[in-house]
Amino acid sequence: MKIRGVAHRGYPLRYPENTMSSFQAAYDLGFTHLEMDVHLSKDGIPVLMHDPTIDRMTDGEGWIKDYTLEELKRFRVGRNETIPTLEEALLFAKGKMTVKVELKQLGNLYPGMEETVLEVLKKTDMLDQVFISSFNHYAIANMRKLSSEVELGLIQWGSTPTVFPFMEEIRARYLSLRVEYLTDDFVERCRRSDIQLIVWPVNLEWQFDKAARYPSVLCVTDNLEHFKEMYEQRFQ
Template structure:
């Protein structure tokens, strides 16, 4: 039986502010095999790592991420004095040590993420297997599948394993990423038999973690990487 990948949700979100360099480092220190993060394109074109479409919840500022320049975003403070990182900055500290699950959160992220991953593979010695790019957004998944067949895709869903499976077939995805409440031992096995990895999110309670582990999923995303 293959080991189940331990993936830190937005780093080690239970321990340090989400999507910060410190949080990603903490996840690695806790033995994570991968990190999950969220990206948007800011007004000056860079890929920044933040979950929400606005900066209001996680920083001391206010406004929509895609309307703010990198300089404006970098002036903001996340709780604890942290800053919003560039995707480049996250990969610099990861340095190929783990899987990087990039969730395309904002609109119009597929092309810049494709270019970004290609740059790391062709110029910096990374492999496409170092990445999985996921999204709930059909439009972004469609664009990515059209423009770059090399990048492993993950289909996120909170509603239906069947829908994720259908999209995975349509977009030649590597994996489905269902919420753990949707999983059964049977549908996990069927998805894997169809050739898809099953990476599930976000499981934090030990009882739930052990139950989902018993289904032999391929990876678990958690705020507590040390519990996996």
């Protein structure tokens, strides 16, 4: 049974987040969507990590932007993994899963990030399997200027009607927000606007129960096996 849900950074409760083993585990469990976080190396290569530094996830320290890809690959993630590139991860997911690529564009920390990520999507022939999202709505607007084809999404903390005119303007079809802010009215507003609503986190039973009231909503989870159990009990 396919599990209609978003594996958040792969399966971070059991494997190092944003790694190939974590992505493989999400695929093996049957998840339809995969989320990953992107930064740029010193030499402009999109690499996967949530934080702007390597301190938490590797045996090294420092800012991602201060290391070349070759240097980043020398650090260990977990016991024996390396920091993946966006290209490596997309090639893994190709033909298997829809991918949510989150741009970690903090202000203008990474000049040229949108152009570079778009190049990777085209190089891997993954435009039809990926949507780009970010808390940085300027970065998403810039992505639309660069491409009329790429699918776009916005991430925000809560629900607000002011987001809809902007989404219509840039033709963004995905909207992510905290599960606490999920309401009947907001789900209906997204339905009328043909927007795919995504909520996070959906790790606990009350979060799942709240989101499951709306079958159209996509759930982002870290606790993949528990989510799978709840999903199969509710929807099989």
